[in-house]
Amino acid sequence: MGQKAFKLVVVYNLKQGVKPEDFEQWFAQVHIPDVKRYPGIRKVVANKVVGTPDGSPPGYYRTAELHFESREAFEEAWKWRSENILPLEGHSPREWMDFDRGAILLCEGEEITP
Template sequence: MLKLTVLYGHPKDPEAFETYYKEKHLPLAATMEGVAKLEMTKFSGTPDGQKAEYYRMAELYFESPEQMQETMSSPEGQATTNDLANLATGGVNVIVGITEND
């Protein structure tokens, strides 16, 4: 299984980020067909009590590289990707990996 991970840096305004994320970005992402599973994480810190390097993480799972390509290049995938600029005021990193526990 392929996993696309979106790592969000700490936003300038966390409250505005959360509102936009929940009311606009997630509904937009939900229109993408072909996502096998979606997991979201809001980081609370490091084990030693420090601030986490990232604020949030979204993990989108796909059955194959072809499915990920089809989904992300669709109009809905492109709209979701383009929307990142509207909320990721702390920066965003997107990486792709292959899960090894399947």
């Protein structure tokens, strides 16, 4: 049996004109540390999409998973996020990421790690 979790999964591209190297620096030095400050966050998984099984260009630049123990823990973190100004320094995620061509999924499940 796995560990129960509540996840926020985000799939996105970069906005037109954003240089990947600038984004990656901001992502690692500002955004991820800010996200890790959310109360109750258990794990952050960030993936850079580098290819597809059939060799076609990937449909997204990155995916990210924010793991919480429960829906209640997620809701508490999201409330905290709305009451606290993030990022502490630098740019907002909306300046870098194109969410119009992305997706946000909330799911409750059981994480099974073989």
